Amino acid sequence: MLNYLIRRLLYAVPILLGVIFLTFLLFRVVNTPEHAAINALGPKSSVAAREEWIENNGRNLPLYRQLATHVKQLGTFDFQPSTVTKRPMGETFLAGVGPSLCVTLPGFILGLWLALVFSLYQVFVRHSAADRTITLFCVAMMSVPTMVYIIFGQAVVALGLGWFPVSGFHSGLDGVRFLVLPVCIMAIAGLGYDARMFRAVFLEEIAQDYVRTAHAKGLPATRVLGRHVLKNGLIALITLTVGQLPKLIMGTLLIESFFGIPGIGNVMVLGIQTSDEPVVLACVFLGSLFYLAALILTDFLYAAADPRIRLS
Amino acid sequence: MDYLSHWLTQDLLLVLGLGGVATMLTRAARSERWSRAWTRFRGDRTGIIALCVVCLYLFIGALETFRVPVGGGDTKSLLDFVVGNIPDERSYSAPFANQVLTDTKAQPDPLNSSRHLLGTNQLGKDVFVQTLKACRTALIIGGFTSAIYIPLGALFGILAGYFRRWVDDLIQYVYSTLASIPEILLLVSILFVLGQGLGSISIALGVTGWVGLCRLIRGETMRQSERSYITAARALGQSHWNIITRHLLPNVMHLVLINFVLGFSGIVLTEAILSYLGVGCPVGTASWGVMIDSGRSELSRDPVVWWNLTAATTALFGLVLSLNLLGDSLRKAFDPKRG
């Protein structure tokens, strides 16, 4: 077990290095030192000031030396501050994780729960008209861009009906009213895909021999489905859903930026729109880190849930 | 000259790509698996309808793609001939509007009434025509992207699955690295490097998009490699190239096809997000993503400008939905047990 863990962690290191190298290269190529300086100093700054900035920030060094510094900084989690806001990235992330989770965690759980309910129901009534209708419905829901859900939600539910504030964020219980709409949109936007996938997983499970055996023993269908199929199907679902955990921490780009939630997704959108290089690089690095961590976690959960799989 | 270079750079490539896909499909279709799938697919009503809808979009896209010279060095697409000369307005106009707004007050339209089926956009262009023209943009992006990521994904997948060992390790390393970068950030950074344009979008989407297909093909190739026919072929001393092209490729082609159809819909949806992030289509190109993006502020106008957003969403929805349904039907046809 421990051996396996160590090996997985060691395997993650070259991947992380690859990620850093690739993104660093991409961004340093796009963002010439001059762009970075303009971003940092503003459009009306003088050329002399920009040159000075470039020198002070080591942007005139050869690329490999910049890369070395960059890797060292990331390795020690010593991120460069944003060129636009000057905020240290560590602080920005810590401040952003909370709001991001406030939206994504309930949205994720609600979406998961809804998808489970729908897919189980479909398995109950499989191959019937209701099943087909729900499948069609799911495919239809998948075919609408997330942005349309958001625009519709803001224009109709928030402005037209006046149920919720249209945008904003507060911590504490008072902030619930801001969260209801984005959470619902997040759950609904992902529902079609999840429900369809869950249904496929459950249907595969139901074709297994043990289900037939259980039924032959005379167990009622609800019990077979509710206990055995659900339990075994969940193993497969773990793989599929744990992979989404890093997304929760990184927030959902569009929802956060439309609803004015000061989470990490919002940081990313702003970073992209203002070509704020340190922000985007840090986001990429942390995103990859979370992703790899989730991958390892998935393997362990998988092994824990299914005794047939051994980690070696 | 302009016309020829335009052809060479865009349309010819597209035609070549489509031709290549068609040849591969016909070759693969000779196998028994494919003909059985085709028989099953013919019985699937949803799939047939979806296929027809996709063909309709293809047709409209093709109309807009083929351009003919109209003298004076200008070109017009076939679509321009079909929709005729719909005049531009000064700015927004509602569907079927029969009044025009001059400086301060509304007056009856002197020409003829209700000439814009779906109204006009901010620059006064007919939304219906723009929606149709955007078909080409979506198809070009989808087509180019597929032309990039499908060969990449299929090739790497087969190589990794067939040769295993260090080839597999290397390919796995490359795609784990790509997969662990948040997709949208990778896309945006590649687009910043390449600059804007339909080609750049396709390259960016293609470079990031092959990972899923590669994984799938790698798994399938590994399963196939253990089958007796591959072992036999090896024992007979057939070259690797022969085994890959004659035996492995035809046996994974159906996965490629399904992935192509479903992937296409994903690409069309991603384009909409890219437009929001400001790295979408070039200026002046009709695109659903751009239309949806501008719809975001149009909804807060009064009277609400809903037609732009609605038209783009509906058109996009139609294409993506039928692609998804088609993909599902194909999967069912190839693998009736798991469908």
Next chain:
Amino acid sequence: MAAAVWLAACDNNPHPPALQKTRPDGTPWVVRYQAIREDPRSFDPQYTYDQISRKVVEGVYDTLLEYHPMKTDPYELQPCMLAEMPVKAADGLSYEFRLKEGIKFHDDPCFPGGKGRELVAEDIQYVFQRIADPAVESPFQSTFEECLAGMAETHKAAKESKKLDYATQRVSGVEIIDRYRFRLRLTKQYPQILYWLAYQCTSPVAREAVAYYDGKNGREDFHKFASVGTGPYRIVSYVPRSLVVLERVPNYTTTVFPSDGFPADKAERLKPMAGKALPFIDEIQLSIHHENIPRFVLLRQGYLDLMGVDKDSFNAMVSPMRTLSPEFQNRGMILEPAFEISTFWISFNMDDPVIGKNLKLRQALAYATDSKRYAEIFYAGVAPVATQLLPSGIFGHDRERPRRYPFDLEKGKQMLAEAGYPGGRDKDGKQLELTLTGQGAGSEERQRMEFDQNCFEQLGIKVKANPVTFARLQDIEDRGDFQICTTTGWGADYPDPENYFMLFYSKNVSPVGKNYFRFRHAEYDRLFEKMVVTENGPERLEMTRNLQQILDDECPMIPTFHKAQYLSVQPWAPLTHNNLMYEVDGGHKYLVTDTVMRERLQREWNHPVLWPLFVLGGCIVAGVGAFIRGVRRSKNQTV
């Protein structure tokens, strides 16, 4: 439980329930709600140069001079922290200043005992030292280097010694006369320096604060988001990407409400306020919204006190007759036009072999530019079409001046033929292709580019649009890597014609200065140099006319429009100043808000529509019913 969450949530008020806070005298605490588009970049007045940060720090840092809040045509300076207007020496090379006595810095832990100390002349020396300090990265350093004696030397010395020693490396041009008096010595005549003293970049900061807020041990970094000033407000909280809260400082006495210059339509309302203590509002909440829809919706619901009506929300509130729509009129909302001091243009690169050497071609493009329609589409017709370089509010702006190249496609085509491209083709029959570079991040900006592209293409030429990010556009302009540039313009740093005409001065050619047109004209330079040092008067007016004439003749750019918008003002928060140098919704200390009226109207305007809730509930019940039935039925079915 779901119902409980629902009840808690079903309220669209985005502001937390009013804290039961009262003023020391027992009257209710007045909060004002406004929105900003972006995060401030820093609160350091010597460092920030962007509009948003300026809007935030404007309340915190008083300036030496300030613009009169109501005299705007042309703008006028008045003393703020100075006891009187500065006295200019006979040679025009030095100015003498006297500070008001008794101005205190905000109470803050950085001072001994937590009590703010008095502002003295030595603090002004410190400000200019900070501007010279390479560590502060002040964007204003280059401006003062050119005019203030000793600025360049101090900056250079500090760079050589890697660190500015504030005790010894002083800026020689700032001479301290006594506790409250100081003198600025210039290297050349530069009357515009007074305008810089009305800008936050010269606002005094306390050296104790800079030393204390060093970014260590949990303290903020003064260079980033700490602030200790002498203004009417201080920043009590800043949540990035969400909210900035300003709270009034007790015992602020530096300025009072002015008693002259009231505009005729507001005089009645403003007169009783003359001479009253400032500020009127206790707390200002600036919420940060990047998107348009939320801001507009919040205003409509009454949760914002004031907003600039941008293009998109314009139609919702303003009828085609450019009056407020009935719905908003009934609400008592007021519409105030606000003309920003800015000019936008399409610029040509005069070094470009095709466009720069062919005057007729530039003129042809100018004739093809339909600025009127542009302003109609993108600014709902509020923004005036630009006929000249100078926007209104600046000395030298000529209201009567007609556009030199009015929109006239036929004339444009004729000019194009004379330029050597009849029908858009050169003598070999090849179509002329030009490249149009511009800012193009959002779909709105792309449409603007598409508009210009369409205009030019009507001449029969081909125009390639090259949308780039904001930073890249600046870089392209500096390097001269463009043919035609659009979506660019200039917002005034100060209301003086010099600020605009210097953009075409040959010694300012980019990358040294901001003349990215690369316009070089000997006669223009000579006139410009004379105009800079001339006092406002008929002679100077004549000079600005002549400068404009040269620009018209040479056509290095096509003026398109002056940015303008309407301010929609809630009935409970009428405007008390119309000074755009303060930003559209700045001038915090003059603002007023009637909270009682606001609360009443907010309640009146917001009634949630509840019937869809019942429909939704019905659907859920039906769905659950179907679910149970399906499960029951399948119970007896084989698997």
